[in-house]
Amino acid sequence: MSVLRPFRATDMFKFNNVNLDVWTETYGISFYLSYLSRWPDLCCVQQAPSGRMMGYILGKAEGSGAEWHGHVTALTVAPEYRRLSLARKMMDLLEFVSDEIYRGFFVDLYVRCANYVAIDMYEKLGYSVYRRVREYYGSLGVGKGGRDEEDAFGPDMRKPLSRDPGRRSVRPNGRDIIVSAHDVP
Amino acid sequence: MSSFAALERQLRPIYDSLDTGSNKSAVVACNKLLKKHPGNELVKALKALALVRLQKVEESLVLCDEVLASKPTDDAVLTAMMHVLRGLGRNIDTVTMFEEAFKQQPSNEELGAQTFFANVRAGHWKSAQQIATRMHKQFHEDRYLYWSVISTVLQANDTTTPSSMKNLLYKLAHRLITSGKAPSYVHTDRFHLHLSILRELELYDEARVLLDHDVGKSICAANLACDELRRDITKLQNRQKQEGEFAESKIVEKGDRNWLEFLSFLDAVFILDTEPDQSSEAFKTACLDRMEHARQVLEKVSEKDGKKDRSGPLALLELEKRARSCDIKQDDERLLTLLKSYFEQFGDKACCYEDLQPYVVLDGDDLSSWTSFLESVPSSITTTNELQRRINVHKLLRCNLTASQLTLEAETTRASLYFTEYLQTLPLGANLPNTELQPADDLAILAGCAYVNLWTISKEEKYLYIAASLLEYGLLKSNASFLMRLMLVRIYRLLGAPTLALEHYRAIQTKQVQHDTLSHFILSRASTFSLAATGDLTFATECLETSQIYLSNSQETADFVVRAFTGEKYSQIPEFITFEDHLDNSLQRDIIKMEHVRMRFTHEVVNSDIMDLELIELKFIFDRNHHDNRDFQILPDYQPRIIPNFNDQTMLFGRGEGHGWLMTLLRMYIRALQQSSDLDDTVEEKLLIGDRPKLAADSGNKAPLRDRLRERPQEDLAELTPDEVALLDFTTGLADWLGCHHDYIRPPPSVVLAEAAKQSELKTGHPLKGVEILPTPPNGSPNGHHKKDEEAPAITEPPEIVVNFFNTMKARFDEAQQSSVVDALHVATLIQEAFIFLVIETLRFKSASVIKIYKLNSLVQSFKAIKTNAVEILKDISVSLGKQSDRESTAEARKVFTESCSPIVTPEVTHEFVLNVAKKVGDARKKVLEGVGKGMTRVCSNHSQ
Structure with missing residues (x-):
């Protein structure tokens, strides 16, 4: 149970509760913008009804020929929202878009x-x-x-x-x- | 040809030097080549670039203007020049350069695109749109049409566009987008753009046609951004009913568990369909039917999902809440039953508390029944699931506590209960690796919240000692808990132990954009703790490093806007621009700037160079439309609903600074600096390099700066502490008193410009561009002073508020020193700041010749007396801060600390552990008290000659 919506540039102002976790890296502005400027449909956010960010996924499509595929670059869920199958839902979306839109092989x-x-x-x-x-x-x-x-x-x-x-x-x-x-x- | 190849070969090392940052050797290599090819534009451009990077702005400008005058069209020259101009902040000149080039080669498509992008970077949407339209006509590519469409939309949304133009521009965008040969839905982002225009123009029926088209449907099914727009338009079109049915089918048939679907589904239950209004009986009856249906659907979903998904049960709660707010209550018990069952099912999830928060705003019987239910939850804890349940019980009980339950005794009992249970349950996570968070963490956080609340109730610092010690212990067990660290940052600042706060802040490793959202934790009113006057630049450096992100933003973000254009990701372009704008005009950015200025003046010599520089920067800031990106939500909030939350409780001096605080400080500083500076607007206009900030469409109606600097809106003052208000009164009195003398003595613009031109020529060997040097006026004296024809203003006695400030504030200091370390530091640093204002405002009247020419003797006598008194008081304060600092690191002080902590001293949290915290706090306080004290004497001796 959560809102599934696109990752937006301004989400960089809101991802602290997710990114302060030790295993999640905070990259430079250009990292996030380079994904959003090419594969916005492979980047999404799970948000709690309260508006707090729960987690996000960033992905891309790459490779040539039979290697053309969707790639998961970052997948992260804030500590307090783990064990709620959020990661699975975000993976489902990324797989769906990689399959339907990008027609990737894997x-x-x-x-x-x-x-x-x-x-x-x-x-x-x-x-x-x-x-x-x-x-x-x-x-x-x-x-x-x-x-x-x-x-x-x-x-x-x-x-x-x-x-x-x-x-x-x-x-x-x-x-x-x-x-x-x-x-x- | 061979000479061209030779030149090419010789250019390569210059590029290499530039790439590796060896700008000096690039200049040397350029000079060598320029000897052989004196007119080569590329070499000149590259040299200009190296010079900009070496901060040799004046020299670079000369070359830069030479190249620009030759109207280059060569790709390499243009690229190099783009970087030069960017370094000089001259985006507008970049635009002109590309426009000139494109004019010379109108069939060059690449040049056209570059010209378009230059306009995009500069935010010139109107010209961007015109170029895109021209390119579409000339090169017949669909995407150029869309470039012109989105440029029009961006122009409509720009703050510089008057609101009356907005609709007109959207209509133009609409006309353009429908003129395309291919329909917009061949491309997801074109479709998105099209929908967003239709939404803005309220052309919902037209949007419907697109959305109901098969391609439209399939785009929305696979693209969240388009689906978001679809949902929005549907709502605006009052099609809640259809949307509800659509959502229901997605929930039931496709197993969609996006909460947005549940919200749409619930929206449809409470719509006014054929009923006149919400209070009518007809509405209630219709709702009851629909509610029954919704309940059945949601119950089935809940049953099917079980513990796998919380959507069903949570939507049932939401349904009940909405029914109650429409006054349609079937069953009084229902909400409680749902709450209880939700807790039974999901009480062992960490998010249970957050999930239930909107639904547990209860009173009367409901509240007591809910409370007794929670109290009956077994308190024995043997598993992590039981522990999580227990934590949720505590949080849910705590949030509904009433005033009578928040006495000192009751809160003390509660705090120690949380703490005891924390220690009891810690072993449950004993086997976790040290990078993991401990499952018991929230109990320590709850205890921390309770002790902080005890401090708020009693004002006794001992409760902060306990909170600090227990959270330090919590971190020992759960090193990765950034929440505990952030709480500690706040607590240590309240305790006047800034270095400890900084340590914890650094340990959470804020990076990149987090500097904007989180640095308020450590830099808010940081000048209180700054030891810059003694040469310790820790906080000043922190300000500069934190501000790097704003530089990255202005250098990088626009590139991605351009990339989004090339990749036709129109949905992202407005988002990127919003992001860039929010960061560029960030409130925190300028709060940091202000704090840095305050620190800077304590350790640098106050002279006209620094003052002019800061004046220009602060004036830029003053006209910005600020955005507040600061993240306060990150702090845990487990305080009862009826009292202020943890964030508000732990703000330094009980007052969070915001826009009003910033504007007030800006007014104080700009006014003082402007009075003492020789730069007036005409001089500034001539001397300033680079683009001016864009002005919002409404800025024309604003009062002149001079008047705006005198404003003091009540809502702004509310963000200031009483002592800050006292400083404001002092600076206002001072500026009012000396203003007329400054205005009379300030040399006329022509003289200032002539002097600037002379300096520039000495430095670069070239005259200053655009500045005509007038001959020295006949009444000018050789040392640059010009007596005006009008009569000199009368010298008046200093106002009371200025004369008495230092004595009054000294008394305030004595009082503050009794109450707390931070209060003492706050008052002390403000008195020091007042002294610096006095220095700034009187610098002009320092030289003997000025005093003589303008007969300022009696004025000088007046402010000298005030200054001498100020110096004496500052020295006094310095001594008492020194004494206070000695008391802080004594065994006695540590004993007070450890004894205060006795409620938490246990076999786990040992006396030694607490003693160590006491020692660290004592040392940190000693350091800051001593440093601020010593800094004051330094400031006095630096500024008092």
Whole structure:
């Protein structure tokens, strides 16, 4: 239960309760505006009836040929609104738009290895690991108790859309495939 | 050709230097090339760019004007010049440059687009529209038509456009958009633009045709922005009934759980369909039927969703609330039953309290029944779900507390209950990693709120000590809790421990745009705590760093407006422009600026350069239409509804500063600086480089600046503390007293300009553009003083308010010192500020020759006496601040602190822990008291010669 609406430039004035959470990064103005100026329909907000922002998703469409796909750049929910399936609803929207409007073959996203909760959630939503990217999160990936080896390998997770009925964009052994961050667009 | 290639090769290192910020070597390389190719415009433009970046504005201007005069059309030159002009703040000249170029090459489509974008960046919507129209005619591309349409819309919405023009411009936009060959719905954002024009013109039937078209329907189904417009238009068209049916089908058939659908569904229940008005019986009967239907639908939804979604149960509550407000009550118990069942079902969710807040505004029997229900919720806690439920019970009970329940005793009991339960339930989160928030956090926050409220009730500082210590303990357990940190920032400022507040503020790592929305936490009235006079520029630097975001905004945002044009994302363009405007004209931006000026004058020598500079900037600010983007909602608010919320309770000096405060301080400073400056409007107009701020359409009706500076609206003064009002009275008295002498002595504009031209020529070797130097007038004296023909104003005695200010305020200081550290600092820094005003206002009368020529001896005697007295008082205050600072970091002071905290000293929150907090608070207070005290003597010796 929440209002689902487009992410607007002025939401930058309102996202503090979401962004002050340690795991959510606040980027420069140009980061948000570059998404909004190209893929406004892949960026949306969940808002409480009181008007408070609960969370948001920012995405883009990229790739060429069979790699044309929707990408989730940021997905975040404020601490007090977790466990309400908000993330799922925002993912539903992003998948729907990637499928219907952009006609992408799949949707993909990167997670930190240490973020078991997130990986678990995406698996439930139908995502699977396509490959693991070395050093994707750089120094941000330092988990509890210093640098965790696993943290350096962020999985790239994918879910095929209706345009890929043969599920060519995913593979069962994705966890074993490790690529360097340079090889990822 | 080969020489061209050679030049090309030699240019590359210049670009490299510019890219890497080695501007000096870029200048050297340019000079070398200019020797061989003295007329090369590109090299000149690049040199101008490097010079701008080196802050060598005057030199850059000369080159810049040379290149502009040659009317360049070359792409590389134009691009370089665009950056130069942007650096000089001359967007209008960029527009002219591109327009000239496009005029010379009218078939160059790229140049046309660049000219269009230059107008977009400058916000010249009318010319932008004309260029786009021309481009559409010439290049036959549909998008140019849409560029002209949205430019027209933007012109209509611009503050510089008179409101009478708005409708006309929208009509023009409508005519343009319907003239296109392809229908707007071939493109989502064109469709969006079209709908927004129809909405503005109230052409709902026309909009209906678009919306009911198959393509229109499918666009709205997949695009939230278009769907938002659709919803809006439908409502404006009074089609609530149809919209309700549509929403119902989405909710029931498609499982849509967007709350907006539920609101539309509920709106349809309470519409006036065929009934005359809401009080009629017919309306009530019709509503009852519709309500019954709605209830059935929502109950089914609730049943189906169970715990998965809160929409159904919450919509049932909303239905009941609306029924009550229409006075249609079927069942008195219903609201309570729904509340209880909602709590049973979702009480273990953190958002339950927020969800129920609008529905628990109860009284009488309802309230007592609700309260006893909440009190009967079992208080044993073994799981995190039970803990969350318990927290919600506390919050819900607390928000409905009545005045009789808010006594010192009752609140004390409550505070310690929250705290005890906090300690009891902390172990539930013991296994979480330290980056996670603890599930018990809200109990500590509740306890913090209760102790702060106890402080508000009793005015006893000891309650703030407890609040600070327990929140510090909370952070020890839940390091990522930014809410606790923000509460601590407020509490430490109230305690006069600014460095601790700053530490916590920095720990939440505010970045980018958050500097605008959150910096009020630390920079509001920060000059109270500034040690700039002693050379410690911590807060002054914080002001400057925080203000970087405004620079990024003016450099970056317009680029994305241009990108949105290229990508045809018309729905975003007005949003980006609003964003840019809100940040550019941010209230917080100028509050920070004001605080910085106040700090600056305490540590820099007050001379005419600084005064002129600040005067110009402050005058710009004075005419802005401010937007308040500050985020106060971020603070937790668990105080009972009938008392002020936590934010209001913890404002420094009990008064939040806003637009009125800013305007008052601006009036004080601008008036003083203007009197002591030689810059009058004509001089400023000639000397100022760059564009002037755009004036709103209504600004023509405003009174002249001189008169506006004397205004003192009551609502503005309400944002000032009584001591700030005293400062205002002092500065007003001072300005009234000395104004006529300033006006008489100030040299005429021609002399000021001649002097400026002389200085500029000495610096750059070129005469100042646009300034004619007149020969020295016959009555001019060699040192630049010009006696006027009119008679000199009579010298009067200083007004009482000026003479008595320092003594009165000294008494206020003695009193404030007894009440609290911050009050003492507040009064002390205001007295110091008054002294600085005295310095600013009397600087002109300092030189012996002026005194002699204008026979100012008796005037000088008057203000010298006031100054001497002020210096003595400041020195006194400095000594007593010093003594106070010594008392702060003693064992005795710490003992008072730790003893105050005894209610929370437990095996967990140990005496050592509290002692450590006491020590930190003591040290921080010592530092600021000592620093402000020492700074005062510094200010006296710097300014008192």
